[in-house]
Amino acid sequence: MGKEGDKAKLLLIYNPVAGQETVSQMIGDIARSLQEKWDLTIRPTLCGGHAERIAAQESEGYDVVVAAGGDGTIHEVVNGLMRFDKRPILGIVPGGTANDIARTMQVPLDLLEACEFMKQEQPCAIDIGRCNDRYFVNFFGVGLISTVSSEIKNETKTYLRHFTYYLKSLQYLQSDSLFRVAITTEDKTIQKEAVMVYVANGQSLAGLELFGDKELNSGQFEVIIVENIGLSEIMSVASSYLRREPIQHEAIFRFKASELTIACSPAQFIDMDGEKNGKTPSKVRLLSGALRVIGRV
The missing domain is CATH 3.40.50.10330 (Probable inorganic polyphosphate/atp-NAD kinase; domain 1)
Structure with missing residues (x-):
C-alpha cells in the first residue's frame, strides 16, 4: 500500500x-x-x-x-x-x-x-455466494437459465436486452427441458420436476429488476424453482415482470435460504453471473460481508 x-x-x-x-x-x-x-x-x-x-x-x-x-x-x-x-x-x-x-x-x-x-x-461489505470452489455476486442458476444465457452470448443482445431472454426461453420450452431437482436447506428438503432453479443474491436479471424487495446483504438467497411451465404461462410471467408486478404463479415455488445443496437428474450445467461453471450436484452457501465494494446496498 x-x-x-x-x-x-x-x-x-x-x-x-x-x-x-x-x-x-x-x-x-x-x-x-x-x-x-x-x-x-x-x-x-x-x-x-x-x-x-x-x-x-x-x-x-x-x-x-x-x-x-x-x-x-x-x-x-x-x-x-x-x-x-x-x-x-x-x-x-x-x-x-x-x-x-x-x-x-x-x-x-x-x-x-x-x-x-x-x-x-465509500466501500461497503457485501455478501458473496459460493458454489463448490467458485464465487458469484448476482445469481446461481441451473436449467433453462443456463441454456438461454449461453445462447444469448452469440447474439446482438445489446439491442434486445431482456426481451432476448424471453424469446429464447419460449424457444427452449419447445424441447424436453424438464429435470428432477432435490434441494436440501438448513431446515427442509424439496423435490420437484423443474425447468429452472434460480438462486438470487442480487436484484436483477438481464437488466430487469426481479426482486425490488431483495437486499444484497439480507443474509439469505432468494430461491426460485420454476416447475413445468408452458408457453402461455411463461408469457404471463414475462408480462408480470414487464409491469413490475410481484412474481406470482402456481408453477413458481419461492423460498429463502443461506445454504443449500442441489442435485439434479439428469445433471444440469451451472450458470453463475452469466458464466458456465461445471455441472450439478452443487453446494451453495452465502458468505456474509466477504468482499468490500464501492457501491450502495
Whole structure:
C-alpha cells in the first residue's frame, strides 16, 4: 500500500470487447478520471478467464481493483480477488449489456459517471455466494437459465436486452427441458420436476429488476424453482415482470435460504453471473460481508 500522503494504488482490469467495445473506446477518459484520485495501473483482458488471472496474480499491493466490463468480467475479477485473505476493494465500471451487478450496487451505468461515483462513495461489505470452489455476486442458476444465457452470448443482445431472454426461453420450452431437482436447506428438503432453479443474491436479471424487495446483504438467497411451465404461462410471467408486478404463479415455488445443496437428474450445467461453471450436484452457501465494494446496498 502507498505511504501516508501518497495516492492509493488502483488496478484497472478492462475488457476491450465488452458490450459494443464502449470501454475500449473510452479507456483514455476513464483513466484520466481515475488518475485524479488513484495511482493507476491498467491491464486489458486478452481472452476469457484472463480477468480472473490478472486479479489473482497482480492484485496484491493494490488498494482498489476495478473491473471495467460486463457481469462476466466482474465475475472473473471477484473470483480472482476471493483467493486472497486480505482483499482489495472492488470497483465497478459497467461496460456490458445488462450490468446486473452494477444495478444491484446502484453504480451509475454511464462510464464516466461510474468513475465519479467511485471517487465519492465509500466501500461497503457485501455478501458473496459460493458454489463448490467458485464465487458469484448476482445469481446461481441451473436449467433453462443456463441454456438461454449461453445462447444469448452469440447474439446482438445489446439491442434486445431482456426481451432476448424471453424469446429464447419460449424457444427452449419447445424441447424436453424438464429435470428432477432435490434441494436440501438448513431446515427442509424439496423435490420437484423443474425447468429452472434460480438462486438470487442480487436484484436483477438481464437488466430487469426481479426482486425490488431483495437486499444484497439480507443474509439469505432468494430461491426460485420454476416447475413445468408452458408457453402461455411463461408469457404471463414475462408480462408480470414487464409491469413490475410481484412474481406470482402456481408453477413458481419461492423460498429463502443461506445454504443449500442441489442435485439434479439428469445433471444440469451451472450458470453463475452469466458464466458456465461445471455441472450439478452443487453446494451453495452465502458468505456474509466477504468482499468490500464501492457501491450502495
